[in-house]
Amino acid sequence: xxxxxxxxxxxxxxxxxxxxxxxxxxxxxxxxxxxxxxxxxxxxxxxxxxxxxxxxxxxxxxxxxxxxxxxxxxxxxxxxxxxxxxxxxxxxxxxxxxxxxxxxxxxxx
Amino acid sequence: xxxxxxxxxxxxxxxxxxxxxxxxxxxxxxxxxxxxxxxxxxxxxxxxxxxxxxxxxxxxxxxxxxxxxxxxxxxxxxxxxxx
Numbered sequence: 636x637x638x639x640x641x642x643x644x645x646x647x648x649x650x651x652x653x654x655x656x657x658x659x660x661x662x663x664x665x666x667x668x669x670x671x672x673x674x675x676x677x678x679x680x681x682x683x684x685x686x687x688x689x690x691x692x693x694x695x696x697x698x699x700x701x702x703x704x705x706x707x708x709x710x711x712x713x714x715x716x717x718x719x720x721x722x723x724x725x726x727x728x729x730x731x732x733x734x735x736x737x738x739x740x741x742x743x744x
Numbered sequence: 745x746x747x748x749x750x751x752x753x754x755x756x757x758x759x760x761x762x763x764x765x766x767x768x769x770x771x772x773x774x775x776x777x778x779x780x781x782x783x784x785x786x787x788x789x790x791x792x793x794x795x796x797x798x799x800x801x802x803x804x805x806x807x808x809x810x811x812x813x814x815x816x817x818x819x820x821x822x823x824x825x826x827x
Contacts, residue, residue, distance in 0.1 A: 638747075645751045645791075652784055656758040659765055659780055665772040668765075672776060675783050683787055687794050700802040701790055704809050708783060711813040715779055718817060722824035723772050 641686045648682035651675060665723050669716055676712030680705035748795030755788045775819055782812035 651674040658671035684698075684705035691698045762784070765777035786808045793801035 642747055645747055648787070649751050649754050652755060652787065653758050655780060656761040656784070659777060660761040665770070665776060668773055668776045672780050672783070675780055679783075679787055683790060687790070690794065695799075697794060697799050697802055700799070700806055701794070704786065704790055704802070704805050707806070707809040707813070708786065711809070712783070715813060715816050715820070718820045719772075719776060719779070722820045725824050726772070 637689060637692070641690050644682045644686035644689065648679040648686065651678040651682070655679075666720065669720055672712065672716060676708050680708040746795055748791050752788050752791035752795060755784055755791065758784050771823060775816070775823055778819065779812075779816050782808070782816060786812060 655671045655673075655675040659668050662668050662671060684701040687701040688698045759781055762777040762781040766774045766781075769777065786805050789805035789808055790802060793799070793805060
């Protein structure tokens with residue numbers, strides 16, 4: 636039973652990453668591509684860490700390390716996606732200062 | 745070869761689309777592919793560590809997760825300002 640659970644969790648983790656990679660290849664623009672980093676950085680680490688925990692069955696350093704790795708990926712991925720989207724926006728339209736100027740112009744025409 | 749190492753091998757196949765996008769896509773797309781590839785590599789290291797039952801190998805995955813975040817942020821900063 637434990638082996639089946641581990642295999643299913645591994646399948647979910649690996650499948651989500653492979654689908655993300657194919658999505659990256661198939662999607663058009665960078666903003667669409669950014670969405671496909673999500674499943675690889677959220678579903679896969681959780682599934683693989685859960686598989687390690689189920690496989691170890693007793694608390695071990697391997698389980699702790701896998702959980703810490705999953706938490707790091709879960710925390711850093713949204714930050715990275717946000718920073719990348721911001722960089723794309725700045726490359727296309729310039730700094731956010733422009734928006735602030737537009738806002739000031741609307742308030743004081 | 746156990747299920748962990750098979751999963752790690754299959755995951756490595758996911759690097760191929762990332763490499764293709766890095767080579768053929770725009771600079772921004774290449775950066776996004778690099779971010780995905782770093783996540784993929786981190787999880788592959790974790791799977792190899794579990795597959796070989798070697799605890800110290802998991803430290804590599806841990807370090808990779810932290811360093812890839814810092815490296816990607818640096819690339820993002822360069823892409824935003826200078827590149």
